[in-house]
Amino acid sequence: MAGFSSYFRVVMTDLKDKGFATRAVRAGQVRTPEGEHSEPIFPTSSFVFDSAEQAAARFGGDEPGNIYSRFSNPTVRTFEQRLASLEQGESCVATASGMSAILATFMGLCAAGDHIVSSRSVFGTTRVLFDKYLSKFGLQTDYVPLTDLTAWEAAIKPNTKALFLETPSNPLNEIADLAALSTLAKQHDCLLIVDNCFCTPALQLPLLFGADIVIHSATKYIDGQGRCVGGAVVGDAQRVGEDVFGFLRTAGPTMSAFNAWTFLKGLETLDLRMKAHSANANQLAHWLQQQKQVIQVFYAGLESHPGHQLAKQQQSDFGGIIAFEVEGGQKAAWKLINAAQFISITANLGDTKTTITHPATTTHGRLSVEARAESGISDGMIRLSVGLENVEDIQADIQRGLDLL
Numbered sequence: 001m002a003g004f005s006s007y008f009r010v011v012m013t014d015l016k017d018k019g020f021a022t023r024a025v026r027a028g029q030v031r032t033p034e035g036e037h038s039e040p041i042f043p044t045s046s047f048v049f050d051s052a053e054q055a056a057a058r059f060g061g062d063e064p065g066n067i068y069s070r071f072s073n074p075t076v077r078t079f080e081q082r083l084a085s086l087e088q089g090e091s092c093v094a095t096a097s098g099m100s101a102i103l104a105t106f107m108g109l110c111a112a113g114d115h116i117v118s119s120r121s122v123f124g125t126t127r128v129l130f131d132k133y134l135s136k137f138g139l140q141t142d143y144v145p146l147t148d149l150t151a152w153e154a155a156i157k158p159n160t161k162a163l164f165l166e167t168p169s170n171p172l173n174e175i176a177d178l179a180a181l182s183t184l185a186k187q188h189d190c191l192l193i194v195d196n197c198f199c200t201p202a203l204q205l206p207l208l209f210g211a212d213i214v215i216h217s218a219t220k221y222i223d224g225q226g227r228c229v230g231g232a233v234v235g236d237a238q239r240v241g242e243d244v245f246g247f248l249r250t251a252g253p254t255m256s257a258f259n260a261w262t263f264l265k266g267l268e269t270l271d272l273r274m275k276a277h278s279a280n281a282n283q284l285a286h287w288l289q290q291q292k293q294v295i296q297v298f299y300a301g302l303e304s305h306p307g308h309q310l311a312k313q314q315q316s317d318f319g320g321i322i323a324f325e326v327e328g329g330q331k332a333a334w335k336l337i338n339a340a341q342f343i344s345i346t347a348n349l350g351d352t353k354t355t356i357t358h359p360a361t362t363t364h365g366r367l368s369v370e371a372r373a374e375s376g377i378s379d380g381m382i383r384l385s386v387g388l389e390n391v392e393d394i395q396a397d398i399q400r401g402l403d404l405l
């Protein structure tokens with residue numbers, strides 16, 4: 001199997017010296033004899049062999065090549081190689097969703113009796129996965145405040161296998177110190193796993209700060225236009241290329257060729273989009289901060305944000321997600337959301353279209369009241385995923401709601 005994996009999962013080296021935007025447009029492409037300019041989509045479930053001998057060699061791993069699209073498809077492989085190149089990882093495994101990327105990582109790398117320390121400020125469904133499902137198979141998770149290094153260290157046990165976090169966090173934009181947490185993970189012989197969904201590799205490269213594994217929900221900024229659900233795991237050739245890939249190959253939470261193609265097209269504009277999302281969000285966050293109905297704005301681009309300095313060191317920009325709290329709790333928050341003329345009320349984020357949500361009753365609604373309070377999600381909190389419309393129009397749409405409060 002080693003031959004199989006090294007052929008399919010390791011990044012092509014020919015663009016390594018090129019810049020981010022160049023790799024985002026070109027890495028991983030393998031042109032067929034048809035001479036197509038844009039990457040082809042291969043909607044085929046299986047691949048044909050020249051002979052019975054070749055089939056046996058492929059199945060035995062003695063000869064590299066495609067077998068079956070549960071685990072080898074040229075369009076998916078191009079996406080994997082491109083994303084690995086952007087994150088500067090050796091290997092990437094694409095998955096059916098962000099959640100299945102997290103599932104595949106823990107199924108591939110952990111066993112019953114292992115322990116996980118997770119930031120308490122992770123995507124709501126991730127917590128459900130840890131507490132309701134992985135726990136059934138003997139994987140226990142404890143939660144700590146994202147920015148409290150002492151708490152991370154205190155939570156580590158002899159059987160701790162991984163530290164898991166998102167930075168910036170959803171929706172508060174808290175910033176984790178990746179270098180410090182990676183040092184801590186190494187001291188205790190455990191893995192640092194980072195969900196890089198909010199920044200994408202265009203703004204932050206966790207592997208360069210010592211993280212072992214990067215996880216993506218490609219559904220968000222990698223697609224960038226709200227079309228497909230997908231995910232990915234990036235890291236070294238053994239853990240990702242063999243262990244996580246082995247789980248995917250067996251269990252099959254696979255990305256489809258069509259979705260991989262859509263995400264490839266998304267990656268080509270990722271750099272431009274992340275800069276534009278960040279510019280719009282930065283302007284809106286500063287404006288929101290001055291509104292009398294707004295109690296607090298959570299955006300790391302604001303000098304008043306406790307993670308501002310760290311974000312400046314770790315990220316090339318502050319991203320497109322803003323949380324803010326209005327006076328008047330849930331009632332006021334819902335009123336503002338309902339007043340929007342074009343901003344979409346939808347849970348997706350990372351879209352060209354600005355989206356607005358009420359975390360306490362949607363994305364974080366399945367958490368207990370205590371867990372929600374602990375995570376800092378108040379009833380008056382609103383999350384904006386700032387899109388690429390004209391920023392003055394987005395501002396005017398929010399102003400409509402503020403005027404009613």
Ligand SMILES: *Cc1c(COP(=O)(O)O)cnc(C)c1O
Pocket residue numbers: 097098099100123126166170195197198216217218219220229230231
């Ligand atoms: C959306 C999201 C996920 C889950 O991804 P899906 O593609 O919806 O399965 C995981 N982590 C973060 C930070 C997310 O925003």
